[in-house]
Amino acid sequence: MTTPSPSDYEAMSEEEVILRAQRGDNQAFDHLMQGVQGRIYALLYNMTSSKEDAEDLLQDVFIKAHKALPKFKGNSSFYTWVYRIGVNRAINFVKRRKKRQGLSLDDLDLGIERDPALVDMANSETPDRAIRLKELQEKLNVALQSLSEKHRTVVIMHDIQGMPHHEIAEVLGCSSGTVRSRLFYARRELQAILSETSS
Amino acid sequence: MKPTSLLKHYAGTPIEELPPEIAEQVKSDSALLAEMEQQAEMASLMGLKRYETPDEAVFGRVQYRTMLQIKNQASARPEPFFFQLPGWARVTAVLAFMLGLSVLTHREMLRTEEEEALASAPVEPVVEPTFPVFIRGSDPFAPYTLETPLFESDVFSSALTQQLESDFEALGLTETNRVESTFSLPVVFPAP
Numbered sequence: 001m002t003t004p005s006p007s008d009y010e011a012m013s014e015e016e017v018i019l020r021a022q023r024g025d026n027q028a029f030d031h032l033m034q035g036v037q038g039r040i041y042a043l044l045y046n047m048t049s050s051k052e053d054a055e056d057l058l059q060d061v062f063i064k065a066h067k068a069l070p071k072f073k074g075n076s077s078f079y080t081w082v083y084r085i086g087v088n089r090a091i092n093f094v095k096r097r098k099k100r101q102g103l104s105l106d107d108l109d110l111g112i113e114r115d116p117a118l119v120d121m122a123n124s125e126t127p128d129r130a131i132r133l134k135e136l137q138e139k140l141n142v143a144l145q146s147l148s149e150k151h152r153t154v155v156i157m158h159d160i161q162g163m164p165h166h167e168i169a170e171v172l173g174c175s176s177g178t179v180r181s182r183l184f185y186a187r188r189e190l191q192a193i194l195s196e197t198s199s
Numbered sequence: 200m201k202p203t204s205l206l207k208h209y210a211g212t213p214i215e216e217l218p219p220e221i222a223e224q225v226k227s228d229s230a231l232l233a234e235m236e237q238q239a240e241m242a243s244l245m246g247l248k249r250y251e252t253p254d255e256a257v258f259g260r261v262q263y264r265t266m267l268q269i270k271n272q273a274s275a276r277p278e279p280f281f282f283q284l285p286g287w288a289r290v291t292a293v294l295a296f297m298l299g300l301s302v303l304t305h306r307e308m309l310r311t312e313e314e315e316a317l318a319s320a321p322v323e324p325v326v327e328p329t330f331p332v333f334i335r336g337s338d339p340f341a342p343y344t345l346e347t348p349l350f351e352s353d354v355f356s357s358a359l360t361q362q363l364e365s366d367f368e369a370l371g372l373t374e375t376n377r378v379e380s381t382f383s384l385p386v387v388f389p390a391p
Contacts, residue, residue: 026266033265037258046248055257062265140248159211159245177207184210187241194244 006031018078022069029069033062036079039161040086046156047090047149048097049141057093061086076170084171091149143193151186154179159187200224202231210238 009017009031020028040061045054065082072081144152153172157163158179169176200208205221214222214235225232281289310318367373 026269029269030262030266033262034258037261038253041253041257041261042249042251045251045253051253051257054253055261058257058261059264059268062261063268066265066269136244136247137251140245144245144248155245159242160248162246162249180210181207184207184238187211187238190245191237191241 014078015074018069018072018074022072029066032078032082036082037062039079040083042161043083043086043156044090046144046160047094047152049145053093057086057089061089064089080167080171087153087171091153094149094152139194139197142197143190146193147186147189151182151189154182155186155190158183202228205231206234206238210235211242213239 004012004027006027009028012020014032017028017031021032037058041054041058044057044061045051048054048057061082064085068085072078076084144155147155154168157168157171158165163171165176165179168179172179200221205224209217209221209225212235214225214232217225225235281292284292
């Protein structure tokens, strides 16, 4: 098997790249990782509200995916398959963290200083607006962490990542109706938490 | 549509994006409208988090560490065969081993005293048949006769043989080609 260049992988179909990765081509696996890392990182970050944990978890997810790759049959897209690994890994991590110790505010990544998009948004307006944005982000993170794992997952996937209901249902292995119902109750809960913190 | 079903199905969707009949129903019910607006507000508020973008260096680090771990795993010693098996196969193998062990132990425990004594009795040495020892004389190729033990047939007793002979004689049949029984076989070693 000759080693193609990164541009060759771009030209290949996803099935072909997956097949190469299954046969032990690590560069092909690297290419697959690049395609999904952003969205999976966002999921892990929002699930944990910690950039360090999200980074470690992302590595875990890719190692798991590499190990399980020979079993990947192509019944779903590679992204959905890895995303499912990510969701399961994140839920297990959050549950274990909850058991180990109650999550304190210090564990959460509350800063937006390193967040280019929000920094731009904040700089374009008054400093007062930046402070309000930071406060808002802190509140959103705390509220999100207060939700149960199931509710948090659907809020992240739908409201933050913009995934359609049927895709969320496919990843979570439940019906579209269940996803809608969880979303409804999760938003109600979020609203109650945010109202409490505001008052 | 029932308000609860409507809420669960359309909650989070801005009213302008709802189907016309649903939008009409929502607008006509103030409680439903308030709930729908709150849900949409919450959805858009959470949507703000999508602007949190990670530092690009994160991905470089993760990719490097992942590939390093994959390479280390590949070069590491492979796991023993037993640990490569799936969980169910390992459990089955252990159970089968334990079952076999328990059957053997059970049989040992059920042994009678006689069987025990028989098993522990000293084994008598097996007597190997002896063969004549050839003592080479001056002529190693001279004929030599191997003495064989006397053969006594248990099929035809001497009484039966006599009876048969007398019966044959009565019929006028007499032996003409009787061969004297010999109990020795001439063995000749041919000269090379």
